[in-house]
Amino acid sequence: MAGKTLYDKLWDDHLVAQNDDGSALIYIDRQLLHEVTSPQAFEGLKLAGRKPRRIDANLATPDHNVPTTDRTKGIEDPISRIQVQTLDDNCDEYGVTEFKMDDIRQGIVHVIGPEQGYTLPGITMVCGDSHTATHGAFGAMAFGVGTSEVEHVLATQCLRQKKMKNMLIKVDGKLGVGVTAKDIVLAVIGEIGTAGGNGHAMEFAGSAIEDLSMEGRMTICNMAIEAGARIGLVAVDDKTVEYVKGRPFAPKGEHWDMAVKAWRELKSDSDAQFDKVVELKAEDIIPQVTWGTSPEMVKPVTGTIPNPANESNAVKKEGIERALKYMDLKADMPITQIPVDKVFIGSCTNSRIEDLREAAAVAKGRKVAASVKLAMVVPGSGLVKQQAEAEGLDKIFIEAGFQWREPGCSMCLAMNADRLEPGEHCASTSNRNFEGRQGQGGRTHLVSPGMAAAAAVYGHFTDVRELELQPITGGAH
Amino acid sequence: MEAFTQHTGLAVPLDRANVDTDAIIPKQFLKSIKRSGFGPNLFDEWRYLDHGEPGMDNSKRPVNPDFVLNFPRYKGASVLLARENFGCGSSREHAPWALEDYGIKAVIAPSFADIFFNNCFKNGILPIILDHDTVDLLFKETEANEGYKLDINLEQQTITRPNGEVINFDVEPDRKHSLLNGLDDIGITLQQEAAITAYEEERKKRAPWLFNN
Numbered sequence: 285m286a287g288k289t290l291y292d293k294l295w296d297d298h299l300v301a302q303n304d305d306g307s308a309l310i311y312i313d314r315q316l317l318h319e320v321t322s323p324q325a326f327e328g329l330k331l332a333g334r335k336p337r338r339i340d341a342n343l344a345t346p347d348h349n350v351p352t353t354d355r356t357k358g359i360e361d362p363i364s365r366i367q368v369q370t371l372d373d374n375c376d377e378y379g380v381t382e383f384k385m386d387d388i389r390q391g392i393v394h395v396i397g398p399e400q401g402y403t404l405p406g407i408t409m410v411c412g413d414s415h416t417a418t419h420g421a422f423g424a425m426a427f428g429v430g431t432s433e434v435e436h437v438l439a440t441q442c443l444r445q446k447k448m449k450n451m452l453i454k455v456d457g458k459l460g461v462g463v464t465a466k467d468i469v470l471a472v473i474g475e476i477g478t479a480g481g482n483g484h485a486m487e488f489a490g491s492a493i494e495d496l497s498m499e500g501r502m503t504i505c506n507m508a509i510e511a512g513a514r515i516g517l518v519a520v521d522d523k524t525v526e527y528v529k530g531r532p533f534a535p536k537g538e539h540w541d542m543a544v545k546a547w548r549e550l551k552s553d554s555d556a557q558f559d560k561v562v563e564l565k566a567e568d569i570i571p572q573v574t575w576g577t578s579p580e581m582v583k584p585v586t587g588t589i590p591n592p593a594n595e596s597n598a599v600k601k602e603g604i605e606r607a608l609k610y611m612d613l614k615a616d617m618p619i620t621q622i623p624v625d626k627v628f629i630g631s632c633t634n635s636r637i638e639d640l641r642e643a644a645a646v647a648k649g650r651k652v653a654a655s656v657k658l659a660m661v662v663p664g665s666g667l668v669k670q671q672a673e674a675e676g677l678d679k680i681f682i683e684a685g686f687q688w689r690e691p692g693c694s695m696c697l698a699m700n701a702d703r704l705e706p707g708e709h710c711a712s713t714s715n716r717n718f719e720g721r722q723g724q725g726g727r728t729h730l731v732s733p734g735m736a737a738a739a740a741v742y743g744h745f746t747d748v749r750e751l752e753l754q755p756i757t758g759g760a761h
Numbered sequence: 762m763e764a765f766t767q768h769t770g771l772a773v774p775l776d777r778a779n780v781d782t783d784a785i786i787p788k789q790f791l792k793s794i795k796r797s798g799f800g801p802n803l804f805d806e807w808r809y810l811d812h813g814e815p816g817m818d819n820s821k822r823p824v825n826p827d828f829v830l831n832f833p834r835y836k837g838a839s840v841l842l843a844r845e846n847f848g849c850g851s852s853r854e855h856a857p858w859a860l861e862d863y864g865i866k867a868v869i870a871p872s873f874a875d876i877f878f879n880n881c882f883k884n885g886i887l888p889i890i891l892d893h894d895t896v897d898l899l900f901k902e903t904e905a906n907e908g909y910k911l912d913i914n915l916e917q918q919t920i921t922r923p924n925g926e927v928i929n930f931d932v933e934p935d936r937k938h939s940l941l942n943g944l945d946d947i948g949i950t951l952q953q954e955a956a957i958t959a960y961e962e963e964r965k966k967r968a969p970w971l972f973n974n
C-alpha cells in the first residue's frame with residue numbers, strides 16, 4: 285500500500301466518524317474568530333438555544349474593520365463600530381479569549397495565531413475567512429469556512445466534510461536574490477490558474493520551500509486559496525519547531541517534549557501518492573506583478589502585458605479584454621511602465637516582521653516618489669509593530685515618506701477608511717486583485733514587499749533585483 | 762433552512778468566468794451583523810452606476826442598464842447561469858445570503874469554488890455542476906429565447922429544458938438529503954454526540970496540550 289500524504293495523516297488523525305453517505309465527521313481543534321463572520325454565528329447559536337462546546341478552543345480578535353490611524357477615538361464609522369462591539373460582547377458573554385482593539389496582541393487573525401503559538405503543528409483549525417490556509421505552513425490542517433460552519437464548530441467542535449484530493453507543488457533549487465515566497469506563490473498561480481487547486485489540499489515541498497523561513501511558508505500557504513485550494517500545507521521541520529517554542533499558547537514542560545515527538549511525524553511519506561503534481565524550478569522565478577483582475581493574471585516584472593489577440597480560448601480572451609479595460613492598460617506594454625498611485629505594504633500575506641524588513645531594505649536611504657499619493661505600511665499585529673519599532677524599521681519608513689500605521693486588514697479589502705479612489709493603481713502586498721477589492725474602481729497589482737517598496741520609490745514597477753539593498757539587521761524572534 | 766425539492770424558474774445568463782464573492786456582495790455590506798437584507802446589494806458594483814453604501818435607499822439609485830440582471834426580460838429570474846470557478850475568493854457566506862435574498866434558487870456552472878459551493882447548501886441554494894458544453898448550450902438558449910425557464914428537480918436530479926429535454930446532474934447524497942429536507946446540519950451532528958465525546962477523550966490523552974489553555 286502506498287504511503288500517506290501529510291494531508292492523509294492529518295485527516296485520519298481527526299476523523300470522528302465516517303458516515304454511510306460518504307461524508308465524514310472531522311474534529312476541529314481550534315477556531316479563530318473575527319468580527320465580520322462571527323456575529324451571525326453567535327446569533328444562530330442563541331436562537332437555537334445552544335451553547336459553545338469548548339470555549340478554550342476559540343481565540344478572537346477584531347481585524348477587518350479596525351482603523352489603522354489613532355485609535356484612542358474609537359471607530360468613527362457607526363456600522364463598523366457596532367460590528368466590533370458585537371464581537372466584544374459575544375466574547376465577553378461566553379468567556380472567549382479576545383485580543384481587543386487596544387490590546388498590544390491584537391492583529392490580523394492569521395498573523396496572531398502563529399505569533400501566539402495558538403497555531404500548532406498537527407491541529408485542525410478553522411476560521412470564517414478563506415486565508416485560514418495560512419496556518420498550514422505549520423503542518424496543520426487549516427481551512428476557511430462560512431458563517432454556518434463557524435456556528436457548527438462553536439456548537440459541536442466538528443464539521444461534516446468530504447476528503448479532498450492531494451496535490452503537490454514541488455519547488456526545487458535556489459531563489460535568486462530579491463525573489464521571495466510571494467513570487468513563488470504568484471508564479472504557481474500563474475502556472476495552474478485560480479481554479480487549479482479546486483478540490484485539492486495543496487502541499488508545498490522541495491528544497492526552495494525548505495529554505496524558506498516560517499514567514500515565507502505562511503505567505504505561500506496563505507495564497508493557496510488564490511490557486512483554488514482551501515488547504516495549503518508544508519511539512520514540519522526544525523524551523524517549525526523552533527518557531528513555535530516558547531510562544532504563549534505553545535505546550536510547555538513534558539507536554540512540549542511529547543508534542544515535538546508527535547510533530548516530527550508530520551510529513552508526507554516518501555512513497556505517498558498525489559493526484560496532481562506540479563514542479564517549478566526556483567531559479568526560473570522572477571519577481572512577479574499581477575496586471576489584471578485575478579491573481580492568475582500575473583507576469584514577471586521583466587515581461588509585458590498580454591495581448592488578447594494571442595488568446596484562442598474565447599472565455600479567456602474576453603477575460604483579458606475586460607481586465608485591460610478595467611485596469612486601463614494596453615496590450616504589450618512593459619510591466620515596468622505601469623504607474624503607481626498608492627502603495628500598501630500589509631495584509632495576512634505580507635505583514636510579518638520579515639516582510640517589513642524586506643521592504644525596509646529597499647526604503648532605507650531612499651524617498652517615496654513625488655507622484656505617489658500615499659505609501660503605507662500596516663504591520664500585521666501590535667507585536668509585529670513593536671518588534672519593527674525596536675529594530676528602527678518605523679523610522680526608516682517614515683524617513684522615506686511612508687506612513688506607519690496601526691495593525692489590521694486595512695487596504696487589503698478596504699472595509700475601514702483605507703482605500704483606493706476610482707482609477708488609482710496600487711502596488712499591494714495583499715492577495716486579491718479583484719475588481720473593487722481595495723476600493724470601488726481601484727486597480728490592484730499584487731507584488732512582494734520589496735517590489736512594493738521599489739514601486740513606491742520609483743513611482744512605477746521596478747525590478748527589485750536591480751537595486752542596491754541596505755542590510756537590515758533583524759534579531760531572531 | 763428552507764428545503765429545496767423542485768423549482769421552475771426564469772434563467773439569467775451571467776457570462777463571465779471567475780466571478781468572485783467580492784463581486785457578488787462587496788465588502789462594505791459585510792458590516793451588517795444580520796443574515797438578511799443583502800439582496801438589493803447583490804452584484805452591487807455591476808448593478809448600479811453609483812457607489813453603494815449600507816443604509817442607502819437602493820430603489821433611488823441609478824441602475825446600470827447594461828448589466829444582465831437589470832434587463833427587463835430577466836426580471837424575477839431565479840436560476841443563475843454562470844461560468845467557470847463561480848464564487849471564488851473570500852469565504853463570506855454573505856454571498857449566498859445575497860443570492861438567496863434576491864430570489865436565486867439555483868446556480869448552474871461548469872465549476873464552483875469550494876467554499877462557496879459548500880456555503881450554498883447551507884442556505885437552501887442548489888449549485889449544479891454541468892459540463893462546459895451543456896452550460897454553453899443553456900447560455901445560448903437563454904439568450905435566444907425570452908422567458909426561458911428551467912425546471913429543476915432535486916429528487917430526480919434533473920433539469921428539464923422548455924423543449925422537454927432532460928439534463929441529469931450529480932449531487933452528493935448527504936447534501937441532497939439535507940437540502941431536500943431542509944435539515945439543520947448542527948442538529949444532525951449533535952446526534953453523533955457520543956462519537957464526538959469518545960474522540961475528545963482519546964484526543965486529550967494523545968494531545969493534552971490542546972486542552973484548557
Ligand code: SF4
Binds near residue numbers: 392632692693696714
Ligand atoms: S488581511 Fe485581507 S485577506 Fe487577510 S484576513 Fe484581512 S481582509 Fe482577509
